[in-house]
Amino acid sequence: MSLLRAKIQDVFNEPGCEKNRGKDAKARKEGCSKPLTPGAAAGGCAFDGAKIVLQPITDVAHLIHAPLACEGNSWDNRGAASSGPALWRTSFTTDLTELDVVMGQGERKLFKAILEIKEAYGPPAIFVYPTCVTALIGDDIEAVCKRAAEKFGLAVVPVNSPGFVGSKNLGNKLAGETLLEHVIGTVEPDDAGPYDINILGEFNLSGEFWLVKPLLDRLGIRVRACIPGDARYVDIACAHRARAAMVACSTALINLARKMDERWDIPFFEGSFYGITDTSDALRNIAELLVKQGADPEILGRTELLIAEEEAIAWKKLAAYRPRLEGKRVLLNTGGVKSWSVVHALMEIGIEIVGTSVKKSTVEDKERVKQILKDDNHIFEQMAARELYTMLSEHKADILLSGGRTQFVALKAKTPWLDINQERQHPYAGYDGMVELVRQIDLAIQNPIWCQVREPAPWDCQPAVREELPRTKSETVTLHAVQEFSGTTAADFGEC
Structure with missing residues (x-):
């Protein structure tokens, strides 16, 4: 536990975070949120955050060393997609019982579970997650994983992020530390090239990254590792040989990006693939970083040609929707990178933003929102359900874009709603994704059902x-x- 405590303090002291740098030394040590009470952090604990970041590694077996409910509550918690292996969707748990705890059988049961997974599935690696119970009773998962790795000849990685140590965001960062300590740099690729990049914090929700990767392929840019979306264990193990990196979600993996830059000289920038302009800027920034790292400057010209071609196609498709959506008012109740990237994307086609939340957004995210909207009155940290309902029922917005938690507020207010968070069913990244987002907004607003439900009963x-x-x-x-x-x-x- 002392090692875990030291790791948590190191994560709290994150030089890459503007918010962290603005604190005094005492406040910096306390981190972004207070430690949580065991059993009181369901849905937002460090274990959940670590699982979110690591589970999309598709050919790895994810073993939860805990009572059954811990895995049952967190399984398949995001809509990430895989182009190949499906092992990550198989749920593994040691199913610890009260008798196991009393008799001290936890470590023995964990070792046996690792052996069973190896014999039945033969994965390249097994990630082992302790939770509140197994951390509190003192099971030494690092020792068990080390012994199992030596005996069975495969990577057995301890993911030390029990739920009570902090919030989901802390779990995200601890997962990045785990990859840095146990995975990245453990395999040397024999095909490293000057056009290799890493994409960090991209989860491939609903297959979004598959709309972006073809653009990079056309430029001759190879994604050495997309962490974690549609990732393979060996790809991540070779990620230290990339020449540049893009961070799609800095709140989750900024610590990983910074430390990879320090150790292996992999410069990074924070970008977004939401919206036409932001997608184009991301492609330009990737090309420029590669040139600075020694790639042929001719890639800059090819990138501009690709951008011009794709933008022309996208704007032509969007022209059909502009008369129907121009002036429509959107309320965005989300956070993180979407708080500014989706706002910018919608404003490009004439949609008015009446409000956007900046919950879970970094200082840089908030500054971008202010620059785009040029009005602080449209920015809110958090909006209670009652306030959200009042705003929608008074027809101050034509549609609500949010996660599934607030969909019923919109339905009660008889207002169209579109899922923009991780549970969504449609990909919105890249040029084609932007067209799909606008199409879904148009379908939701123009749906004739709203005229009917607004009529008096x-x-x-x-x-x-x-x-x-x-x-x-x-x-x-x-x-x-x-x-x-x-x-x-x-x-x-x-x-x-």
């Missing part, structure tokens, strides 16, 4: 006044019985 209509006809005695008795049963009156039986 039949039972809310004023009943028509009509002349009462004489009733027989039996008809009167029946009507009174119906009214008594349903709580209605005779006036309620009019027409809308």
Whole structure:
């Protein structure tokens, strides 16, 4: 645990983070969030954050050393996609019980589980995750992993990020430290070239990166490792031989990017593949970094030709949507890189941004939002569900772009909603992704269902006044019985 504590303090002292650099020495040691209480961090703990970063490594077996619920609550927690292996979607856990804890059988059970996975699946590596229970009882997973690696002849990697040590974002960074300590640099490639790059913090949600990789292929740029989206263990092990890197999500892996730059001279920049302009800028920055690292300058000209060609195609496709969407108002309730990149992308086609959240965004992200919107009134740290509902029900926005947690707020307010977070079903990266995003927004706003749900319900209509006809005695008795049963009156039986 002392090693883990030292690693956490090192992650807190992150020179690559503007927010961290602005703190005094005491505040810097406390990190971005207070340690969490064991058992009270479900859905946002360090274990969950580490699993998010490492699970998309598709040919690795991910073994959770914990009671069954820890794996059951975190399995398949993001919509990452694989172009090959599916082992990462198989759930492995030691299923620790109370008896195992009392009898001290945790380490023995873990070693046996590693052996079973090796014999049944033969993966290139097994990642082992402790959680609150196994960390608190003192199971030495590092010793078990080391012994298993020596005996079985494969990489067994301890991912030391039990949930109680901190937030999900801390878990992201601890996962990066794990890759740096146990994986990256352990394999030497025999095909390293001047056009090799790494993409860090790209999760390939809904296959988004597959819309960007063909652009890099056309430029002769090889992605040595995309960490973690659609990654292979050997690719990450060889990532130290890349010549440049792009960070797509700095809040998750800025520490990994900085330390790879320090150790192996791999310069990096933070960019985005959301939106036409940002995608073009990302391609330019990649080409420029490669040239600075010794690549042939002719790649700069080829990059500009590719950008001109792809932008022309994308703008031609978007022209059909501009008359339908220009002036439409969008409320964006997300965070991180999407707080500015998606904003910029939507404004390019004339959509008005009435608000964007900057929760989980870095200082640099917030500055970009301010530069793009030029109005702090449209920026909010966090908006409560009640405030969100009020804003939508008063028709201050034509559509809400957010994650699944707030979709029901939009539906209650009878406002179109589109999933922009990790659970989404459509890829939005690159030039084609931007066209798809605009198409989905158009489909949501123009859907005829909204005209219907906004109409008054039949039972809310004023009943028509009509002349009462004489009733027989039996008809009167029946009507009174119906009214008594349903709580209605005779006036309620009019027409809308």
